[in-house]
Amino acid sequence: xxNGCEFCEIGTYGDYIYESDYWTIFLAPSQRYLGTxxxxxxxxxxxxxxxxxxxxxxxxxxxxxxxxxxxxxxxPTLYNWSCFKNSAFRSNPAxxxxxxxxxxxxxxxxxxxxxxxxxxxxxxMPQPVTRIIPKKIRYKLLDQIxxxxxxx
Amino acid sequence: xxNGCEFCEIGTYGDYIYESDYWTIFLAPSQRYLGTxxxxxxxxxxxxxxxxxxxxxxxxxxxxxxxxxxxxxxxPTLYNWSCFKNSAFRSNPAxxxxxxxxxxxxxxxxxxxxxxxxxxxxxxMPQPVTRIIPKKIRYKLLDQIxxxxxxx
Numbered sequence: 001x002x003n004g005c006e007f008c009e010i011g012t013y014g015d016y017i018y019e020s021d022y023w024t025i026f027l028a029p030s031q032r033y034l035g036t037x038x039x040x041x042x043x044x045x046x047x048x049x050x051x052x053x054x055x056x057x058x059x060x061x062x063x064x065x066x067x068x069x070x071x072x073x074x075x076p077t078l079y080n081w082s083c084f085k086n087s088a089f090r091s092n093p094a095x096x097x098x099x100x101x102x103x104x105x106x107x108x109x110x111x112x113x114x115x116x117x118x119x120x121x122x123x124x125m126p127q128p129v130t131r132i133i134p135k136k137i138r139y140k141l142l143d144q145i146x147x148x149x150x151x152x
Numbered sequence: 153x154x155n156g157c158e159f160c161e162i163g164t165y166g167d168y169i170y171e172s173d174y175w176t177i178f179l180a181p182s183q184r185y186l187g188t189x190x191x192x193x194x195x196x197x198x199x200x201x202x203x204x205x206x207x208x209x210x211x212x213x214x215x216x217x218x219x220x221x222x223x224x225x226x227x228p229t230l231y232n233w234s235c236f237k238n239s240a241f242r243s244n245p246a247x248x249x250x251x252x253x254x255x256x257x258x259x260x261x262x263x264x265x266x267x268x269x270x271x272x273x274x275x276x277m278p279q280p281v282t283r284i285i286p287k288k289i290r291y292k293l294l295d296q297i298x299x300x301x302x303x304x
Contacts (some may be wrong), residue, residue, distance in 0.1 A: 023189060064201040
């Protein structure tokens with residue numbers, strides 16, 4: 001699944017976490033910022049101006065649940081949200097798909113399953129630099145986020 | 153009004169465009185990307201997880217109106233949205249304020265009031281590089297956006 005996004009250049013949104021009525025949440029393939037996720041609109045739409053009220057309300061609930069999920073597990077300092085779709089326009093014809101990047105940001109390093117996560121850009125914009133973590137640790141992270149998300 | 157944001161380093165959100173029940177819209181001081189605006193939550197809040205349903209619904213309406221406003225005036229190719237707050241954390245204590253950056257992006261250059269606007273980063277993330285335009289042209293731009301926004 002390629003969506004032409006600078007944060008998704010690996011060509012997949014990542015590992016499935018949760019599905020609501022209108023959105024699907026994935027754990028992003030790149031974990032430069034621990035707990036980075038992608039929220040993808042289920043229907044095919046290019047611009048946010050065409051979202052309806054139900055989709056916004058649903059999105060708002062997922063924003064809360066996801067920030068709170070990460071807060072409970074890793075206590076990030078803050079959360080970055082963005083809907084860009086820029087790199088979709090490097091292709092012709094462009095077919096951007098609405099998806100949000102949820103990027104937790106950390107003032108202090110976090111050690112998870114023996115792996116150290118530092119936020120090398122803290123205080124600045126997130127950079128589209130890929131950090132792939134071992135599959136075993138990714139699955140462990142996925143499990144923790146899924147479990148915490150569901151009980152909220 | 154300083155809010156500690158890499159896109160707002162001039163220290164002001166910009167020129168007032170419109171006020172809804174929960175948000176205020178400004179024309180951003182930097183016009184590197186023609187029509188860049190900032191949407192600021194009126195109440196004091198640090199994280200999006202604490203927005204309520206009414207604030208999300210109101211935000212969704214403003215997103216539509218603002219994208220449509222710019223579409224009618226300058227026909228941007230796409231729109232970038234972000235809520236970052238990173239540079240607030242370069243200070244201690246940090247006091248981020250919820251605000252969204254609305255950044256229209258252009259595949260083709262636009263000439264407005266004799267000034268040429270090219271999108272030097274088209275296809276890529278927006279860069280926090282300041283471009284100040286002459287006051288007279290800024291006010292003309294502000295007027296056009298205000299008028300179009302109100303009739304939508």
